[in-house]
Amino acid sequence: MLDTVSLAATDPDREQPWADLGLKADEYDRIREILGRRPTSSELAMYSVMWSEHCSYKSSKVHLKQFGEIPQETPVGKMLAGIGENAGVIDIGQGYAVTFKVESHNHPSYVEPYQGAATGVGGIVRDILAMGARPVAVMDPLRFGPLDAEDTHRVLPGIVAGVGGYGNCLGLPNIGGEAVFDATYLGNPLVNALCVGVLRHEDLHLAKASGTGNKVILYGARTGGDGIGGVSVLASETFDADGPAKRPSVQVGDPFMEKLLIECTLELFQAGVVAGIQDLGGAGLSCATSELASAGDGGMRCELDRVPLRDSTLAPEEILMSESQERMMAVVEPGDVDGFMAICAKWDVEAVVIGEVTDSGRLEITWHGETVVDVPPRTVAHDGPVYERPFERPDWQDALQADGAEALPRPSSGDELRETLLRLVASPNLCDKSWITDQYDRYVQGNTVLAQPADSGMIRVDEDTHLGVSVATDCNGRFAKLDPYAGAQLALAEAYRNVATGGARPLAVSDCLNFGSPEDTGVMWQFAEACRGLKDACVELGIPVTGGNVSLYNQTGDTAILPTPVVAVLGVIDDVRRRTPTSFPGADERVVLLGTTREELSGSEWAHVVHGHLGGRPPQVDLAAERDLARLLADLVGVATSAHDLSDGGLAQALAESCLGEGVGATITLEGVAASAFVGLFSESAARAIVTVPAEGLEELRALCARHDVPMAEIGTTGGDALVVEGAFDLPLDELRSAWTSTLPAALGS
Template sequence: MPLADADRDLVEAELGRAPSRAEDALFENLWSEHCAYRSSRPLLSAFDSEGEQVVVGPGDDAAVLALDDEWCVTFGVESHNHPSYVDPYDGAATGVGGIVRDTLSMGAYPIALADSLYFGDFDAEHSRYLLDGVVEGIGDYGNAIGVPTVTGSTQFHEQYEGNPLVNVACVGLLPRERVVTAEAQEPGNRLVLVGNSTGRDGLGGASFASEDLAEDAETEDRPAVQVGDPYTEKLLVEANEELVDGGLVESARDLGAAGLGGASCELVAKGGLGCEIALEDVHQREPGMNAMEILLAESQERMVYEVAPGNLDAVEAIAEKYDLGCSVIGDLTGSGRYVATFDGETVVDVPAEFAADGAPMNDLDAVEPPAPETDLPDVALADAADAVLADPNTADKSWVFRQYDHEVGVRTSEGPGEDSALLAIRETGQGLALSAGTNPYWTAVDPYGGAYATAVENATNLAAVGAEPLAAVDCLNGGNPENPDVYGGFKAIVDGLATGCRDLDTPVVGGNVSLYNDSVTGAIPPTPTLAMLGVRDGYDAPGTGLDAEDAALVLVGGHDDELGGSAYLANHDGSDVLPVVTDAAARVDAVRDAARDDATLAVHDVSDGGLLVALAEMVVDGDADAGVDASLPSRAALFSEAPGRAVVQTTDPDALADLGVDVEVIGETTADGTLTVDVAGDTLDYTRDLLREKRDVLEPALD
């Protein structure tokens, strides 16, 4: 794509001349929505990002958070949406590779992945094709590099049919003294490119991600999709560990959007420096590449390092040890200019800061989303319950996470299928909890309220394993922001997520924005994926499955009467307002206190599908003889998905009486493996085997 006329005018005014072909392409990519956040950056100040635990906040490749005085974790999230539509396998795989390299560039070793996936209607063949390819790509790449995928979410909504979303978060671990940033340090240091050779794959990826998907995107845009090599990435992970351990790296950046041009220009601009790069010195995979191709190709498994001249030999020796390409491509300067030459000819000579950060922000119109209506369906309770249990959004997702190695690295105490993953950080004696996702049905009904509920839901997941929120990162996905209705919904999810995290005293320390998620089928729902980290002492926690022991079932957080955004209404063409949570922090604190109580045997949060699905999962995932006999006052109590609530199995319900929120005994554990629920005199009765059969939706359709 050529540089937009208005942008070209700004560039020509700054340079005093017309840009060269390579400069034109560099600005077009660096000033794209994907890189420059031109429509979203003005909104992101709504997030609170500070806290005693925040060592490095927004603006770097990943955030850095202190666990104690010695150890830190990194936390980041990225999207790879358009590429995953065009080529689901490579698009998803390289999304994993990119977020792992963001972790490496901070000096950390990657220890966990979380993926949040969104597809069109599950009944559509194309949606299942995309799901199959994306899951295979994530599994193959993550498994090959030895980083466990420990949690995530998979959602289906008809508005993703022409534009699926693939959002991936990564956690890394490092000693505090090893933190590296993407801020260039010293003129005279050298720029070294380490990793795979550079080819023509991924050209224009940043600009491709900043426009709506066309009807022929699967064929016409395939060259913009990168091709991953997980085995080289694994070598890069280990080489990076040696480089950082040896103190050989002054600053670092992974090569993602806009390739070498994006990484190196942003690196020097962040440090207030300049550089001179010789593009012909870049190790190349394909003959005859021109300057623009070398500069902007998004070939994977590559890192650019700032290295002191005296450390070059050691860096080259480590690269050779791991059979990685290594090129000394240039020098840092104090000029503030980004200069690239090719075969002795200067092809780029621009102010580094202007190129990296000079894109003007968009001033867009926004229309506030309409208030939801109420239209409750009249359907038999048994039919409604069967539909909710068999909904692909509430059904058994084990087909997905069975394809991921979630135990490699031997840190996983609680893995996929639980409310939250829990990792053993033996270095500090802490458990690190991780939850990720959102519910597009909530945000489609009420973007602000759904985003707020997303924050509460993720914090509740952490609380269910006894963890307290540490920090969050977000992946804000929306449609074409030039549409006022779409931009209004996007603004609402930003405000809702920011307010929710603020109410939970959880800093949002980084993230990603992905706009222009439109296709011929229309815009996606506003989708605020949130990944949240929590900590607790120790790494033993109650699971979601019931213990067969005779015990009470206690609902912590009370009942809610609203059904908006619920699977119940989605399956019966109904509508309602979203449940409003006014005591989010108190609810989350209560669930955490209950999870930590000595008499607690199991905890499961109430979310997709409401209490019906929560109880069903507790039966199916528990001891073979464990069942439930429960009583609820209304249909809304059975199906409402109001966040901030959990079912707790306890041998001492009196111990939970003073949690500061509504607490109610709703039933007891039985020894017949059956779920029996009385709903205002109408009874549901499911055997354990029948529950499994109802919820086994994905595997028969995909295998």
């Protein structure tokens, strides 16, 4: 009797559903060329999910490779693991390393908001765990359609509940993120999830299967029918306007199982019984087996019928494609298997030896004694198709950039400026996000130092020395639409600045590049420009990209999302007790504006909210000024009593948030800051921050600004119960707070 692989060689003309699995005709032909025969149905399943856009990066590889040109050193030390691993690992000193990464779960979260978002958190946590680190915090950059849209009311509560439900059950603080609203995200919300983990240098683990005869162990949850094709299929296609009917494809999460898996895995690491490890996320067993084998000695043999199942009716193809959650795969030396199993039993985590490492150079998988897969593993995991998709600057880009905000009607009187400020602070993108963040536990574990609404999230790493890390995520998709090269740089600059305002030194970048269809030459141009901009900015700032994620096909019908290259920046602070808070701390502090304010209103929140306008050029990028400002802010630790970056909404928004944080008012003068009070309040020029210092600290601040070549202007004093802009308006904090806090509860309920 012929086994399945042998049979595949005897009937080459059998029709196979390659197109239904998302493969192109030339891709199917290439698989046949690699194998010298038609693939078995199990092999076809593996190639289809591993060669999907989400897993193979086939449209983006040619642009992502330039990130490898960025120097891999940081101001603290070398990068211990980078692009190509589950997550980047950065030396932060004192023998500690930090791993962090941001990924997307966009399409699954539209189909099934709660489970899509929850399993997005679970997946990124396992990526961090697989590096040998203890996960210590999560973040969630989110994008939604208009706040008043019916579908936003469907997806937003479920997504927020999913992020909070999973993270809270794991006991991981959610320390930051974003919630942005724009019409282009209607029908295609973005759910990006970030996780930070901490490890000692010696605890680093990599995803490789080395050592002939070593055992391959699958442990964690059982494999079920949920998530078959999951994110690998959902994230690799454009949604129709009516939405997909793919509900069974969305994974179902169990955070309590994941918590056991985390503690079990960390004890396995501590016991020294793990030679290689890989989480099971996108593409499930297809990914774990092929990636481990290709990154190791090149051979592996597995018995698929040994995989524990929740559904005994699953076919081998379905088992290989299932993206059921809370599963890990480890490579273990034979002498350590008993110890490995004992630790798993202690944590009530099911574990089964399903195979072993070989020296065959092949990935061989059997099903009840029949060989159903016999492939070179690298061809599945790493040598998929690479597309140099055509890209071209859209013909509408010139007209868009020519239509600047300069001609839009502006407020001029004090009353008009006051009403504009109130309207902006109450707008969906600038309003208080407590309706969302109060559903997250921000302080569990007791090491959270800063969290929303602070500029960045900050976590204490060492309880004795108080070494800590800070993380921020940012992206203004309107800026990226106006100029994707500059827009990506502005996203990096804002996250870099947000980390610096707390007193941390920026060290490394992770990114989540969310774009429309790569088959659209204009979208592909946006993507190429964003990658080029991010690379050039990282080179100039001396900050490496450690890894990240690409999410394409984010569009509904012909409507693509705003290009949204979300950038996460991680920084280190030697002593978290000396961080700089975001809010005004009390009365009689001097308020100082750092940086240069220009008339830069195109793409601003003012143009968006008041006029529904998008056009012109985004604010000027000045990376040297960003670097100088960040160095100044690090030196201001212990001098400044607060620091807040200026970005969306400009100085007006920063003043409002700084006042409302602790209920401390301020009296501000804008004379000499800009050409008009309006520009001074609402310009969104980059490389700016406001800081407060005691009166006796002004001279030291002036000296430090001069040393770092950062312009400064003393613009006011804190105190009172109102935000007063001299010569313009007097706005009681109670009225300001009511406008800022009422928007989301009014739209979404209590």
